Amino acid sequence: MKESDAPFDRWHKKYPKSGDTPCRCGTQRNPLYPSADHGRGKRWQARYVGPDGKSHRPVFDSREQARAHLEQVRHALQEDTWEQETSGTKKLEFYSSEFISRRRKKNKRESTTETYETHLRIHILPYAGCRVAKALRRKDTMALVDHLLDKGTIAPGYIVQIFKTWRILMNYLIDEDVPLPANICARIELPEVEPRVKVVLTAEQVCRLAAAMRQVEPRYELLIWIAACAGLREGEAFGLTHDAVGWETDVLYVEEQRQKGKAVPLKTKSSRATLPVDHFLIERIVEHVRRIPRMRPVSRNAELKRQRRGWIPPTDEGLIVTNRDGRPVQRSDFNEKFRMAVVLADLPPETWFHDLKHWYTTRLGASGKFDPKTVQALSRHAEFSETWDTYAHPPLAVQGVKVEAFSELFTAETGFDERQANHARRLTSTAPDVPHSLPTRG
The missing domain is CATH 1.10.443.10 (Intergrase catalytic core)
Incomplete structure (x- = not known):
């Protein structure tokens, strides 16, 4: 069980360096200093080592949820009823729906959210919506681009935009602790896009x-x-x-x-x-x-x-x-x-x-x-x-x-x-x- 008996704050540094600027999350008496993950994914992490000898770090929206989870794990270990947790076992369709609903809950720009939703509904989910999220690999990203190219009716520029939506969704999965490879969207060869001819008016x-x-x-x-x-x-x-x-x-x-x-x-x-x-x-x-x-x-x-x-x-x-x-x-x-x-x-x-x-x-x-x-x-x-x-x-x-x-x-x-x-x-x-x-x- 030992790794941390208290929830870990992913968004803020535990040991800030001199010269760091505090963020607005803290107070004047208790300043907080943003980490590299500030604002990305869920804030609180419950860290512990399971009987399998591996480190487990599920994340939660609130400190109370993370603390309650640690108590459940501690009780399960005492009763010998602990089972290994796995992230990303749900289908990509579930995570994409969760991604869109969270954007709307946070009042993100509606036009951008609608663009993401259109790309997901028409192109991405029909291709990979039934796949288990944690099973996705870099070759699936390359296959998605090839799939769009094979249709023959989608402009190269639009394929690039769909790929960007896929990449944003993959980053969301990583923030949700889905065990994806770090290079899942790296070095993907995209179609060449002809720059628009600029019109200089008189x-x-x-x-x-x-x-x-x-x-x-x-x-x-x-x-x-x-x-x-x-x-x-x-x-x-x-x-x-x-x-x-x-x-x-x-x-x-x-x-x-x-x-x-x-x-x-x-x-x-x-x-x-x-x-x-x-x-x-x-x-x-x-x-x-x-x-x-x-x-x-x-x-x-x-x-x-x-x-x-x-x-x-x-x-x-x-x-x-x-x-x-x-x-x-x-x-x-x-x-x-x-x-x-x-x-x-x-x-x-x-x-x-x-x-x-x-x-x-x-x-x-x-x-x-x-x-x-x-x-x-x-x-x-x-x-x-x-x-x-x-x-x-x-x-x-x-x-x-x-x-x-x-x-x-x-x-x-x-x-x-x-x-x-x-x-x-x-x-x-x-x-x-x-x-x-x-x-x-x-």
Whole structure:
């Protein structure tokens, strides 16, 4: 039995070194120092040596559970009823279900959890769901990749994503003390993935894309300008509300995004910001609010049909851009319209909506008005390398910065002359349905 009479804390060092930084788990009087396993798997471990001479280390969520298990083992040894414990005797299907349910219990990002669940349900579990977890080996990982390749209908990039989900699941099993080989996912040869052709847009192409969207679906045109002149991602543009616009201060309060019509947290902490924008974009938003009703008007007959089938009008959530029924924009509907606009604007077929965010960052850097760190902050990237290799940290993206990098660029392209601009400014100051000011943000 002797190895440890008390539960062992896997998450914290028993003998911290000088210079270690305490974590938030402890107190000022009793600080705790994180170990390499901090936050991974279950925290408490019941360590003992069985009659077989081997060390056994089952893990538990709480100290009380680990202590109770040690008492049971001690009693079983005294009564000579001890039986060897084995981890990983259940099927992979059980552990994958447990993996998904724990992610949801811990409020992990729902879109990522749904991606894992899809990979497991469609590809991984039909292949290995009935296998006993502890029997899995490295050759099973290689066989899974070969199995996906043999289907012939799965893109190489998607196979890589499925493999990553498999690797995350294997790491979860190891954290659950399932005796898997350490190299189960090591040195696996994956298919070559052709890098996506990057589309570098010009101002003239952005204008053509906006004009094309105006023909395809006028209420979605503003989303093009929001991405190009503020660098908002697709879900962030969907989630922009009237209260999130500083009508007189030329700022956007980026606080949430929309996925499948629901408000969800932003991609990263750095995504949340009070973002200065060019007044050109504010004028576009004012024009959209004036021109596009929240719900598409319907005929009298259509209204009577709605009443007969008990149609309930959607709640007004204050969204700037909605679909024709006044509901949050769905990604599938917008992407379909976006592809049509790309064709109509004669842009490269590889053009994505996210290319507009790349264009936004490129334009800020090329304008010569902002230093590199300011461009990072306006682009809302957590790392400086992300701004410059791929495309800031303060809550207010940049203090005291006025963005005027887009109005002079698009005025000539769109014919948005000064007389129209003055008219839009008058609309901003007199519009009863456009808020003049926002509550003070803490």
